[in-house]
């Protein structure tokens with residue numbers, strides 16, 4: 001398979017700092033909480049420039065909070081030159097109101113807002129330091145600033161991490177999405193890898209519960225014309241007769257008949273705040289560093305070559321099976 005000159009999909013950890021302390025986040029686990037955190041030096045971003053000019057998708061976050069970047073105006077001034085088809089970030093929404101005008105001025109065209117509850121009590125018991133009220137006000141402010149400029153508002157999505165304590169609120173999240181004009185809602189399962197104390201929050205311990213609330217929410221979403229889905233449809237035992245919204249997509253990639261097991265080694269890079277390049281968030285192997293190499297050298301280098309070969313021959317031996325990747329684990333239904 002041919003390798004394009006540059007990757008097409010970029011996930012860029014512009015910072016690994018955060019202004020919240022969510023109970024399930026790896027950052028709040030005892031060892032991670034001690035680490036010092038920083039913003040990505042602009043010189044690393046500049047090393048991605050040629051690739052970013054032709055990128056199809058840019059996600060400006062990895063392990064941190066986009067709005068926690070110290071000198072955000074300075075970074076935005078630089079990154080607003082990129083006009084990828086999908087160009088956005090995930091946020092806890094805490095500072096959306098403060099930066100709404102700046103976002104409206106930019107080329108950002110999608111924002112995923114993490115919303116793990118539809119009531120202040122539930123959301124604020126999970127997303128410590130974030131207030132539901134601030135998220136809602138931020139959404140209204142962004143819509144207002146975009147209208148003032150006669151620009152379309154970035155596409156907004158709610159991302160709901162489902163747990164025992166919040167699952168009953170997923171239909172309410174759909175109601176809220178309808179009220180504040182958010183067009184898409186996704187559910188995703190809780191990972192307790194960094195927080196074993198949350199084990200009993202996992203919905204696998206309550207058979208049928210997640211499916212029941214998913215179906216209730218699905219009906220409402222249909223009524224309001226909201227796109228609603230689950231990132232791990234298989235855990236809900238949804239059969240083919242169930243309507244899907246993303247069945248022709250695999251991590252944002254269009255699924256084609258000739259698709260190999262995983263397209264990411266031919267299209268994606270994840271760049272950490274420290275300038276290290278990986279292929280995705282599941283594979284821990286470092287393919288190279290922007291400290292001492294160019295993007296082109298890493299992308300066309302030996303390590304990426306070996307990774308591609310291991311995916312082609314489906315051994316997944318170059319780090320893919322070290323993490324929790326569902327594709328390497330043989331479950332191609334990851335998001336189908």
Ligand SMILES: C[S@@+](CC[C@H](N)C(=O)[O-])C[C@H]1O[C@@H](n2cnc3c(N)ncnc32)[C@H](O)[C@@H]1O
Nearest residue numbers: 024025064065090091092114159161189190191
């Ligand atoms: C690590 S955050 C970074 C972006 C931003 N700070 C935010 O909260 O949206 C990215 C996403 O991971 C989710 N997340 C964090 N810890 C998780 C866990 N243990 N299981 C599942 N999702 C988790 C968050 O809810 C969020 O939607």
Ligand code: SF4
Nearest residue numbers: 018020021022025092
């Ligand atoms: S806001 Fe995001 S990065 Fe920050 S603690 Fe919460 S999930 Fe983690």
